[in-house]
Amino acid sequence: MALSLPTSTRLAPATLLRGQGALVALVVLVAFAAFRYEGFFTLYNASTFFRYNAMFMLIAIGMTMVILTGGIDLSVGSVAAMTSVIAALASPHGAGVGLLAGVAAGAAIGLLNGLVITRLRVEPFIATLGTFLGARGIAQLASGQAAVSVDSSGGFARLGQGDWLGLPVPVVLVIVVFLAGLFLLRSTRTGRSIYCVGDNEDAARLMGFGVDQVKVLVYTISGLLAGVAGVVLAAQFGAGQPVEGVGWELTAIAGVVVGGTLLTGGRGSLFDTMVGVTLLGLIFNILNFENGKGVISIDVFWQNVIRGVFLLVVVILQSNSTRRKGE
C-alpha cells in the first residue's frame, strides 16, 4: 500500500516568480527595446553589449559559487584591477603569458581568501574585505598609479577586442566558463557539495563532505575568474587599469541576487546569474538608446536608481517566500 503524503501546497506562485521573474523581465525589456529603438536589435549592439558585460559575467559566475556556499567575495573588483595590471606587465612575453599571469594572480588571491576563511576562521565578509584593499594596493604599486599599456605587437589585445568564430573572444570565454561551471555544479559530487555547504553546513559535514575544501575551492574559482575578467579588461582597453573595477563586486552580487540565487546559500544557478547580469546591464544600454532618441533626456545615473529598485524588489520577493517556508 503506497502512502500519499501531502506536499506543501504553498509553493506555486512564489517559486514560479522567484525562478522566472528575472527571465520574464529580461524578455519583456528586450522586446520593448527592440520595438522602440532602431539599432537595438542589431549584431553590432549585441556584440558591443556582451563584449563589455562579459567581464561582469565572468566575475558573477565565480560569485554565484561563493554565494551558493553561503559566503561572499568582496575582493573581485580589486582583483580584476590588479590582474589587469599584472597581465599588461606580462603581455610583452606573449598573449599566453599575459593571460596565465593574470589568471594565476587572481587564483592566488582567491586561494588566500579561502585559506584565511577556513583555517583562520575569519568571516568571508572580513577576509575578502582585506583582500579587497590589498589587491587594490598591489594594483597601484605595480602600475606606478598609471595605466599600463599592453604590448601591441603580440596577440594579447585580441583577448579583449578580437573575434573567434564570429563571436567576441570575451564572449567565447564566458561560454566556456559557463559550460564548465554548469557541468561542475550539476554533475559532480564536488558541485553538489557546494550547494549542500550553503544549505546546511552541519548536515554537509555529517554527510561526509569536506566543507573546508569546498570553500577553498569556490573562493579560488572566484579569484581565478576575477583574474580572467582582469585580463579581458586590460586587453579590451589596451592597458592595465589600476583604478578600474571599483564596485564590480557589488554589480556582480546584484546580478547574482537579481537572478534569484539565495544570498544565504543552497539555491541558485549559473543560468539565473547570466540572466541577472544581462538584465542589469540592459538597463544602462536602454537608457543610452532612450537618450539617443532625443525625445526625453534621462540622466544615465538613473540606471543605478533603477538597478537598486530591481534589487530590492527581488530580495523582498525572495525573503517573503523563504519566510513562508520557515513558518
Added chain:
Amino acid sequence: MTQDTLLVMSGIDKAFAGVPALRGASLHVGYGEVHALIGQNGAGKSTLLKILTGAYRKDNGTITFHGRSVDFSSPKQSQQGGIATIYQEVNLVRLQTVSENVLLGHEPRRFGVIDWRATHAKARRILRGINVEIDVTQPLENYSLAVQQMVAIARALALNARLVVMDEPTSSLDDREVETLFRVIRQLRDQGVSVIFVSHRLDELYTVCSHITVMRDGQTVHQGELSHLGKLQLVSSMLGRNAQDVVQEGRTGFERARPGDDVILDAQLLERAPRVHGVNLQVRRREVVGLAGLLGSGRTETARTVFAAEPPRGGEVRFKNRVVRWKTPHDAIRDGVAFSGEDRKQDGIIPDWSVRENLTLALLPRLTRAGIVNRAAQQRVVEKFARRLNVRCASYDQPIRELSGGNQQKVLLARWLCMNPDLLILDEPTRGIDVGAKAEIQRLISELAGEGLGVLMISSELEELIEGCHRVTVLRDGRPVASLQEGDLSESRVLSAMAHDAHQPTLESDAHEGQHHAGHD
C-alpha cells in the same frame, strides 16, 4: 553479552568541567529491537547518545557495536560505522532534492559524472521500500516534517545503517504522521535494523518499543522488556520516586496562605497547536497554581500561550474579569502579567549588565522622562526590591553574571515585581539553584502570593508542586488530564496523572495497567 546484542554500552562516565553528567551508564540494544530510552531533562540520555554517535568523547567505559569495540570520534565516523541519527529537526539539506538527500555522496556515477536518472530511480526504490511514494525530484523543503523524517530514514537505509537513533521524532508530528512513522519503524525492525527511540509520550513507547532503558541522574536505573514495566512504575523510576512515598512536610520553603475568591486569570479551552489543546486554567488572588507534566507535555507552551508569547489560536482568556485578546507579551505585561522563563541565561539576564540595570530593565520606560533615566527613582526601586528579595551582591553596579544562580533568579523576580503585576508566571523558578537559595525563593513565592499576587508555577519537582501549590493542573500531550486541589494533592496522584489517564488516578489501577500491557507486543 549474548550474540544477538548489537550494541553494548557499559560503565560510561562523562563529566563536563568536573561536573559528572554520566556515572557508569549503560545501554544494551539487541538486533532488530526497538528500544525506548527515557529520562527527565538532565538525566543524561542525550549525553549518552552523543557519546554513541561520536559528538562527545567518553571519559570511561566501553562500547561494543556489532561485535567490535568502537569509540567514534566524530558523527561522521559513527555514520560510516553504521549508526544513523534522526533528529526532530531533520538535519538534511532542505533546498536540495529528495533524491540527493537520500543519496548525497553516494550517487550512482558514470566516469565520475553523476547519473541523475539512476540516482532518482535508486532514491525512489529505497523510499518505496518503506512505502513512501513521493516525487523525488522536488526540493525536500516542499514536504512536511514527517516526510522529511522518512527521507532521513531512507538515507539511513541507503547507507546500510544497523542502528537508527531517533531523538524525539514524534514531537512535531500529528497523529496520522506518527502512525506512518511507526509503520516504518516496524519495517526497519523486521529488516533487522535496530532503533533507539527517545520520546516523552509514554503511549508511543508502549505502542512501538519492546525494550526500555530508564535514566536518572546520569545513571541507568532500569533496563529490560517494556511489557514488564507498568506506566506508573516507569514514571516513578524516571522521577526517582517510589510511588508509595509519604510526603514529608516541610522539605521546602513554601508556606501556603489561604487563597482569595477573586479570580485573576480565567483561561478557557486554550488552543495553540501543536502543544496546547483545550487547556482550562484559573488563578485566584493569593493562590499558587501549579502546572505539572512530563517533558513535552505542553507546560511551558501553555504558560507562553497565556502570556501571548505564542498567542492562543482558540479559547478565551479573562483577566481581572475582562475578556482580553493579547497579541504580544507587551499587551500582557501592560495589563499586569509577569513571566519569568525557564532559561535564565537565554531569556532573562543580560550577563554583563549590572544588577541595577537588570533589575529595572522592564520598568525602564516608566523611569524615563524625555529619554533620560531618572537615576534617583531607579535607585529607590533597586534598593526597595533588592532588599525585599534579599539579593546578595557586592554592589548594585556589580555585573549580574558574578552573582550566584539563586541571586540572579531573585533579581529576575524583582524585575517583574517592581512592575507591580497581578499575575506572576514562573517556569521552573528553582532550577539550577543551590538548596539554601531554593528554600528562600520558595518562601518568597508563598509570601508574594500572600500579599495578593496570583502565581502560576511550572515545576518538574513534585515536592515543589505538592507543598507550594494550592492547586495543580496536570498536562499530558498538551491536554489537561487532572486538576488536583489541596487535600487531593499527593505525589502518587500527580504521578498517576502524568503517567496515564485522569480516569485512573489511583495506584490500585496501575496493577491492571501493568497486566494490560503484559502480552502486548
